[in-house]
Amino acid sequence: MNALNRYVDKSFLIIDDFAEFRSSLKNILISIGANDIDIAVNADSGLEQYQQKHHDVVLCDYNLGDDSKDGQQLLEELNYREILRKDSIFIMVTAENSMEMVMGAIEYSPDDYLTKPFTKQTLRTRLDRVYQKKTALNSVLTELNKQKHESAVNECNELIKARSKYTVTCLRIKGDCMLRLGLYTKAKKIYDTVLQQREIIWALMGRGKSWLGLGQYELAISDFDKIININHSAVSAYDLKAEAFIALGEKQKALETLDQACKISPKSISRFRLHGDLSVDLTQFDKALISYKKVLSLGKNSVVLKEEDQLHYFNALIKSLATATGSQQTKLTAEFNQNLLQQKKLNKENQQFLICLNLIKATYCIEVDKEAELAQTVSDIAIQLTKMSDSIRGFLRDQLIHSKSHYPQIIESSKSISDFCVSNSVNENKALNILWANEQFIKGLKAEQKKQNLEAIKIISEAYQAADFNLTIALKLMTLIIQEFEAGAPADKYMQLFEHSVRTVKNLDPADQRFTLFRKHLKSIKTILAR
């Protein structure tokens, strides 16, 4: 089939915020034979149109204006929401000055990049090439579209056996599938093969993730460092490096790593959340305040904001306010009062959140020595808690734990509040024992290897108790529990443990491969509960 005919019956989607570029790109497409061309002026409209029509080719500009997601964010969203068909061609169009940012995104790379300006000949050769590749990989992509990672691996093996031109791509896909299946030893083996030849960023990234999954945090950090050394803007390497440091209990180093990541890419809500939490743990409240403010402003008018975000902001604000002096203190106090009032107005219907706001107010009264007001607020809280009809939500529990750990007088001064805490098992944060947990985890993996599943669950759940923030441990625990359930264990046996691990993993970025595994586990547990 000649190249002119090839694109006649294909559908195209152009996403660009500049009218001139849109029309000139459209002209180029027409000149290579395209008929069916749709146009979107921003990321949201692009997403909507693609969702309806699943275009064969998407040409998306990286920079879509200040008010829109950028092209990379759009690509990620299309991917993790499982909208993007693997056989669609996604080409990112970049301006020279955005190349660096684009290259920083190692996950979810588009099928190709085109740097402006390009001629129609360049576009056509690139399209032809991607088209050929997608055709050759069709059997693999079909399985990926169905989220069947095991079969995708098999199809990759077939192609590798047949000495396909796209063997390296097959290895990359295989590695990614293994990560999604949680098979870290196998994934590492694949990446090792590639890395023996040469230090390629995606392979380093994959191996680093495998090390994370195997609980080998130092080795993971060393791979992430290699990536950062090659590409300073590889922002996901910083994020994972920070995660590895946290797993090792090195919070200061984690915070420093995230500092850099936030500078490179200041748009991620989850990164600022973590940055804020770490700053609080390290009692750097001014820094925490800045991060939480950033979370609130980035999440403004969107559904991603949670009650916790507002509460964390208030907690950090009170701490900063208490240590500030002079005009700075006046300023922060005004900010506090204004926002507290506003939040009360905005959340009139949210009973449990209003209780939290009162807990916040009580905290504030303690910090600035307002005793009369404190007594009044505490008695308000007591009344609100006794009136509460629904079961306790996560954010209220967290805020109560916060009070109990740092301002115990709030809880102790009222019998109804302390009773409430007892009956809802609101306990202070447990002391963690991170290094011991990591050792246990490795022991647990060994037991798993020997197929001693029950022993593995026992050891790893102990590890989890000692480091209940650790994603690697929580996810492994979930995997083992699901296996036990599927082997016939009674549904209630590990349910509480499973629910706890869900709490640890639930904030995982959907763009992370581990999210696939997490989601699969949630689906399995639903089936198990239904039987």
Next chain:
Amino acid sequence: MKNQPQIDFSTVLASAVHDMKNSLCMLIQSIDHLSLSASKHSPEDAEDLAHLHYEASRLNTNLLQLLSLYRAEKHQLPLTIEEHYIVDIVEELIAKNEVYIKNREIKVEINVDEDLAWYLDMDLIGNLLNDIFINALRYSNEKIIISGYEENGKLHIKLEDNGQGYPESMLDLVDMPMQQLDLNAGRTGLGLFFARLISSAHENKGERGEIRLENGGELGGSVFKLILP
């Protein structure tokens, strides 16, 4: 002047270059569009447009080089090393200059094994080769050979033409230490400087890429060689 804020001239220049590239982008696309209709009606116009296109792409290549050099100086030149088929790179090189090649009736011979693949940064190597290719197009007498092969575990890409060959002064440039290169010596200086920078940024297991210039070869003109580990 002591209290004047320091202006980093290279940064100002880089952002100006970026603006220029945007305009140039529109310009090139308009030329493309025009030549499509001109080729049907008026051969003379088509020839003028082909020339216009050639000069505009040269300008674009220069601006790209400037930006890359600026990044290199600011240590912001990240390489994206991936496996690429050499034949794809060569095909794209030809596609980029298709209008001019057709118009000047230059014969380009390609000697690259279909299966030859290498790890490199496609954009940077593409730009590097494009600059050399554009010069070859200009100085050759209608014939160019592009070959690619593996030798001693390294990739060799060779561009030969049947023109006058490189002047003596340029042959020396390649062996000179980078710092001593005189960029005032003419535009060829910048192109070669860029080529050396990009090739040596390609590193594998302690070895770096390099470029070589010779005269003679199969066509008796200039021979440009890019060698990557």
